[in-house]
Amino acid sequence: xxxxxxxxxxxxxxxxxxxxxxxxxxxxxxxxxxxxxxxxxxxxxxxxxxxxxxxxxxxxxxxxxxxxxxxxxxxxxxxxxxxxxxxxxxxxxxxxxxxxxxxxxxxxxxxxxxxxxxxxxxxxxxxxxxxxxxxxxxxxxxxxxxxxxxxxxxxxxxxxxxxxxxxxxxxxxxxxxxxxxxxxxxxxxxxxxxxxxxxxxxxxxxxxxxxxxxxxxxxxxxxxxxxxxxxxxxxxxxxxxxx
Numbered sequence: 001x002x003x004x005x006x007x008x009x010x011x012x013x014x015x016x017x018x019x020x021x022x023x024x025x026x027x028x029x030x031x032x033x034x035x036x037x038x039x040x041x042x043x044x045x046x047x048x049x050x051x052x053x054x055x056x057x058x059x060x061x062x063x064x065x066x067x068x069x070x071x072x073x074x075x076x077x078x079x080x081x082x083x084x085x086x087x088x089x090x091x092x093x094x095x096x097x098x099x100x101x102x103x104x105x106x107x108x109x110x111x112x113x114x115x116x117x118x119x120x121x122x123x124x125x126x127x128x129x130x131x132x133x134x135x136x137x138x139x140x141x142x143x144x145x146x147x148x149x150x151x152x153x154x155x156x157x158x159x160x161x162x163x164x165x166x167x168x169x170x171x172x173x174x175x176x177x178x179x180x181x182x183x184x185x186x187x188x189x190x191x192x193x194x195x196x197x198x199x200x201x202x203x204x205x206x207x208x209x210x211x212x213x214x215x216x217x218x219x220x221x222x223x224x225x226x227x228x229x230x231x232x233x234x235x236x237x238x239x240x241x242x243x
Contacts, residue, residue, distance in 0.1 A: 003182040021032050028069050029234060032098025040096075043086060043222070043236040044071055046145070055223060056115065056123050065225050068174040070100075070232040073225065075154035083122045085113060090238060095172045097220040099131050103164045106139055107131040107191075108151060108225035111172060111193040112217045125213045127151070129172055129182055129190075131231060133164040152206045156182065156189035167234075176218065 037066030041101065043051060046069040054062045063085050065074040072082070091112070101107060113126035128151040139145050148156030148170065161184060162168050169182040178194035194201060194215060208214040224233055 017071060018108065029236075031237065035237070035239075040237045041239065043238055044215070044234070046070075046234070049084070052084050053085050053104040055085045055113075056117060056120075057222075058087075058112060058125050058149055064224070070234045071236070072232040073230055075230065083223045085115065085221040085228070087220050087221075087225040092175075092176045092241045093174065093238050094241060095179070095222060095238045096170070097120070098167045098234050100167045100232045101131055101133055101164055103233070104136040105133050105164065105229040105231055106133075106137050106227040107229075107231040108168070108223075109172065110223040110225055112174065112215070112220040113223055114213060114217050114220050119211075119213065122221075122225065123151075123208075123214075124211050125215075125217055126223065127153070127194075127215050128222060128225070129170065129178075130156075131225070134158055134161060135163065148178070148182060148189045150182065150190045150192065152208065153202055154190050154192055156184060157187065159192055160184040160187045160189050170236075173241070178218075183214075 001174070002215060006243035029042065029044060031040050031042060048066055049062065049064065049071065052155055054060050062084055063082050064071055065073055082195050095111065097109070098105070108128040108131050110122045110126040110128045113122045130149045130151045132145070132147040134140050134146050143155035144152055146156060146158050147161040147168070169185055174180045174194070178196065180190070180192050180194050181188060199215065203209060203215055
């Protein structure tokens with residue numbers, strides 16, 4: 001009886017493990033019924049890069065690929081255009097996604113981007129949520145350059161980030177009134193007000209001070225930054241905020 005009971009327990013444990021694995025597989029790059037009711041929309045289906053294009057180079061080969069249900073940098077791809085941006089523009093929204101970066105890696109999530117040839121890079125107009133290996137990346141010397149920070153402007157709590165090689169869940173919320181907030185792994189790490197005199201003063205003290213259009217747009221494209229190294233993104237979804 002003891003052996004039979006142990007075998008039954010092992011069988012139940014194996015069944016629960018398989019069920020959990022199936023559930024995890026089902027929830028990656030999908031929306032639950034609750035999320036659909038809340039107005040969430042997937043920006044990546046886990047299969048292809050439909051809905052995205054290289055910044056300023058629509059139709060060209062991106063330096064990104066889809067692998068194992070993630071959008072990831074495609075390092076062997078030579079000559080690929082770099083930052084990957086959404087085809088559509090968004091304003092008054094909440095963005096949710098997960099990222100995973102290699103040791104020493106550096107990337108970012110840039111938003112409210114105005115795509116125009118007069119701005120040669122996404123960060124000429126769009127503020128950035130930093131994506132970084134805080135331990136081994138070279139750009140880890142300033143607090144406001146660490147993962148989750150509003151890059152070069154407001155530091156995030158470094159204790160909120162998971163280390164290189166692990167997934168981090170983040171959320172960016174920006175509304176029509178300019179209220180901006182970041183969350184990382186369930187913890188609010190940044191909060192500020194865009195387009196105010198205080199905001200302008202903060203930008204004037206940053207590396208963005210000479211870019212007159214930086215952080216001025218109320219809607220725009222969303223970008224995944226190519227900064228060298230391997231970074232992966234998944235579960236990218238967005239929902240409009242009620243006015």
